[in-house]
Amino acid sequence: MKGPGVAEATNPIKQFEIHEVFELVVGGVNLSFTNSSYFMMVATVMVSGLLALAMSKRALVPGRAQSVAELLYEFVAGMIRDTAGDEGLKFFPFVFTLFAFILMGNMLGMLPYFPAPGFHGFTFTSHIIVTFALSMIVISIVVGYGLIKNGLGFFKLFVPSGVPAAIMPFVILIEIISFISRPVTLCVRLFANMLAGHILLKVFAGFIIMLGAAGGIYTAVGVLPFFMVVALTALEFLVAFLQAYVFAILTCIYLGDALHPGHH
């Protein structure tokens, strides 16, 4: 494992590479099915499949799997109620889908030997275009629903109360930028967390391999990054859940703004 082999094995970027599985070009646009698409599909199938399986018995006294499914359900419902009120529950399927999709995507990324094209694990939430699409869906729904429900009253969101008229345009401009920054923040945070965590993991894992390959005393020192990787892996599982949660709860908060633009 020396020479190019080590470089290949320790390259922290390789895990983000995309491989085509079958080519699909529509009107000059490359829509190939890739390992990223594969993992998205796996996430969809696994979320709906696992939940359906858990609910297959639909017992009055739930078993373990059903309890987890119901816990997840109540968790998301509680999150919406707490942040957007009972009115927000009409977005429940959307928020649940969002949460489950991101959570499953993050968790799938934590399984390095998951059978996949390209022979490496892949986290689609570590690709900015995916998180960008997620946040665009959220903000489109917030703006669209806010405009439909409140009409022009939705723009009250940008007009804080108790500001002198002289600096009002300035403040409104800042509020608008602040609002636009929401999807950016949403998108960048998820992306950056997943990317940074996975790179960090891979870098420390790379240290193990390099030290192990160096032989002698270095092999013994290689134990240190090994423990680091173990700790980081635990942290990454936490982050994987936390980021899905943060994405979902911020979505709820923004939906709450669309429902009641006055309360800011």
Added chain:
Amino acid sequence: MMADESTGAGAEYAAEAAFPPFDPTYFASQLFWFAISFVLLYVLLSRFVLPRIGGAIEERRDRIADNLDAAAEMKAQADETEQAYQKALADARARAQSVAAEAKAEADREIAEATREADAELDAKLAEGEARIRDMREKALGEVRSIAAGAAATVAERLAGLEVSDSDAEKAVDGVKG
């Protein structure tokens, strides 16, 4: 949207760097497949899975509420029964008390009667005894007189040789006795 364009602009210079997360080669593909899988997941969840979970929770909640209602009803019934029982107990106790009081009064009366009867009997016996004693005394006294008279007559005969009749002697004794 504005942000759309800004990312498009960002993608242009990202093309030079080969950092995969920013590589725009597969942006369209990822968006396309993301849309498919996300919409598919949304439809699957909102149509089939979530109503099932929600239904199960709702059903349980209803069942629990029903059971709570039933439990409340049963408790009310139990309370009622207990009240009735307490009342019966109190009644019984009161009745027992009155019976006991009655019995006591009866017993008292009987005791009083028996005492009175015994007293009366004793009085009668006493009176009879006294009468007999009086008789016996009188009789004894009578006999004493005749004995004394006899003794007096005998003494008078021996000392004076007088022949004293019984009646005289008795008269003399009576005179001495006063």
Added chain:
Amino acid sequence: MNAKLEARREKEAERGPTGWGLGLRYGSEFAGGVLAGAGLGYLADWAFGWSPWGLLVGVILGFAAGTLNVVRAAQSVNNQDGAD
């Protein structure tokens, strides 16, 4: 049962945000503001040919918006701590 649920919820809230999470949250709020401001400014430059003033003003406003975001995020975090 209600008490149990309540206790669980409280425990959930007690755990609170970790320092890492909090730092990343504030950082991304601020970065988001600056990025959005810069993007808007760049767009204005591109659309109206105001270069370089659009980007300049956009970034400055973006800093303000980012600060506002951070203040709001901190407020919401504090409120959560106080309320629960």
